[in-house]
Amino acid sequence: MDTVIEVKDVKRDYITTKGWFLRKKKTLTAVDGINFCVNRGEIFGLLGENGAGKTTTIKMLITLLAPTAGVCKVLGFDTYKEADKIRGEINFVFGGEMGVYRRLSARDNLLYFAGLYKIKGKEAKKRTEELLKLVELEDAADRLVETYSKGMIQRLQIARGLINNPKIVFMDEPTVGLDPIGANMLRDIIRKLKEEGRTVLLTTHYMQEADELCDRIAIINKGKMIAMDTPENLKKSYGEKGMDSTLEQVFLALVKKEGV
Numbered sequence: 001m002d003t004v005i006e007v008k009d010v011k012r013d014y015i016t017t018k019g020w021f022l023r024k025k026k027t028l029t030a031v032d033g034i035n036f037c038v039n040r041g042e043i044f045g046l047l048g049e050n051g052a053g054k055t056t057t058i059k060m061l062i063t064l065l066a067p068t069a070g071v072c073k074v075l076g077f078d079t080y081k082e083a084d085k086i087r088g089e090i091n092f093v094f095g096g097e098m099g100v101y102r103r104l105s106a107r108d109n110l111l112y113f114a115g116l117y118k119i120k121g122k123e124a125k126k127r128t129e130e131l132l133k134l135v136e137l138e139d140a141a142d143r144l145v146e147t148y149s150k151g152m153i154q155r156l157q158i159a160r161g162l163i164n165n166p167k168i169v170f171m172d173e174p175t176v177g178l179d180p181i182g183a184n185m186l187r188d189i190i191r192k193l194k195e196e197g198r199t200v201l202l203t204t205h206y207m208q209e210a211d212e213l214c215d216r217i218a219i220i221n222k223g224k225m226i227a228m229d230t231p232e233n234l235k236k237s238y239g240e241k242g243m244d245s246t247l248e249q250v251f252l253a254l255v256k257k258e259g260v
C-alpha cells in the first residue's frame with residue numbers, strides 16, 4: 001500500500017512567556033511523540049478533546065509549523081526540509097477561520113487562489129466554475145463575501161481548499177458552522193475525493209460524522225496517541241462487552257480513563 005503521510009516520533013513544544021516582564025518561560029508540549037501513517041485514498045480521522053494537539057499536528061503536516069522532534073513526511077517529503085515540494089500538491093480547509101477575502105466575490109476569490117497555484121486563463125475559469133457548482137454557490141458567486149452567511153463562507157473555504165486538485169486535503173473541523181444540509185454536502189464531497197483516489201485527513205468533534213466517514217481513526221489525548229483503528233474495531237475493542245457501543249461512548253471511555 002502507498003503511504004502518503006508518515007508521522008514518526010513527532011513532538012511539538014510551544015514556549016510561552018509568563019509574568020509581567022515576559023521573563024518566565026514555560027514549555028507546553030502540545031504533541032508528545034506520536035506515530036501514524038496514512039495510505040493513499042484513505043479518509044483518516046484525528047479525534048481528541050479540545051487542546052489534545054490535533055491542529056498542531058495538522059499545522060506540522062501542512063508545512064506551517066516545524067516539529068520540535070521527530071519527522072513528518074507528506075508524499076515522501078520532509079514537511080520541514082522539503083516544504084516546497086509538498087505545498088503545490090496538498091491543501092487544507094480550516095473550520096471557523098477566515099481563509100478567504102471578504103472584499104472579493106466568491107468567483108474572484110477562487111480565481112485569485114487559482115493564480116497562487118499558477119493555474120491560469122481558461123483552466124482557472126473552468127476550475128472556479130466547477131467548484132462554485134460543487135459547493136452550490138453559483139447563484140451568489142458575484143456577491144462580496146462580506147455579505148455571505150457563515151455557512152456560505154465555509155462552503156467557499158471548502159472550494160478554496162480544492163482549487164489545486166490536491167492529492168491530500170487536510171480538514172480541521174470542516175463542518176463547523178454548516179447546517180445539516182451543508183454538512184451532508186461536505187461529507188459527499190469527502191467521499192468523492194476518496195473515489196478519485198485522493199487522501200483526506202480530518203478532525204471533527206462530531207463522533208457520528210467520524211464513524212460514518214473515516215476508514216481509520218486515531219484518538220489523541222494530551223498530545224499522546226491512545227488508540228488507532230477502524231471505527232468498527234475501536235467499537236469492538238473498547239466498547240462495553242456484549243453491547244453495541246457508539247464511537248462517542250468509546251471516545252469518552254478512552255479519554256476519561258487516560259485523563260485521570
Ligand SMILES: Nc1ncnc2c1ncn2[C@@H]1O[C@H](COP(=O)(O)OP(=O)(O)OP(=O)(O)O)[C@@H](O)[C@H]1O
Binds near residue numbers: 016028048055056057
Ligand atoms: N501558538 C501557540 N502558542 C502556545 N500554545 C499553543 C499554541 N497553539 C496551541 N497551543 C496549545 O497547544 C495545545 C494543543 O493545541 P491544539 O490547537 O493543537 O489542540 P486541538 O486538539 O486542535 O484543540 P481544539 O479541539 O480545541 O481545536 C493546547 O494546550 C494549546 O493551548
Ligand SMILES: [Mg+2]
Binds near residue numbers: 054055056172
Ligand atoms: Mg484544533
